[in-house]
Amino acid sequence: MARRNATTSNFLVLSSKRFFSEKFNRDDLSNQKIVDVYYSKKNWGKYDRVQELASKKNVLSVQLSLAYVLNQNFLTAAVIGSGKLEHGNSSVEGEKISLTSEELDYLNLIIT
Known part of the structure; x- marks a missing residue:
């Protein structure tokens, strides 16, 4: 089962900062603040x-x-800011996705 720890909390912060939205890429070093905080x-x-x-x-x-x-496996709340209808619709679809404890651990880099 996924555990709440620094790894999990770090992932939640990354999610909230749109790190996984494909807005960022390894080759774009133009924003030094973003690079310093997130590019590890x-x-x-x-x-x-x-x-x-x-x-x-x-x-x-x-x-x-x-x-x-x-x-x-702990109480969470997703705050979604969406400026476009299609982004809101995408969030609705994301709400329907189930993840196993193994998938959560995989995303947390706990298992390979």
Whole structure:
């Protein structure tokens, strides 16, 4: 079962900062503040796993990120800011995704 710890909390922060929205990429170093805060080997490892699992489940990475937050074994709330209707609709789809404890651990880099 996924455990609430620094790893889980860190993932929640990354989700909330749109790190998994494909807005960021390893080659874009133009915003030094973003690079300093988010661009680490561990975070890119989580990013890669989100991309991989989203592809396997045939969903968007942002939808999987929302599912990650909502599938925790502790109380969570997702605050969604959406400026476009399609983003809101995408969030509704993300709410429907179930993740196993193994998938949560995989996303947390707990298991390989």
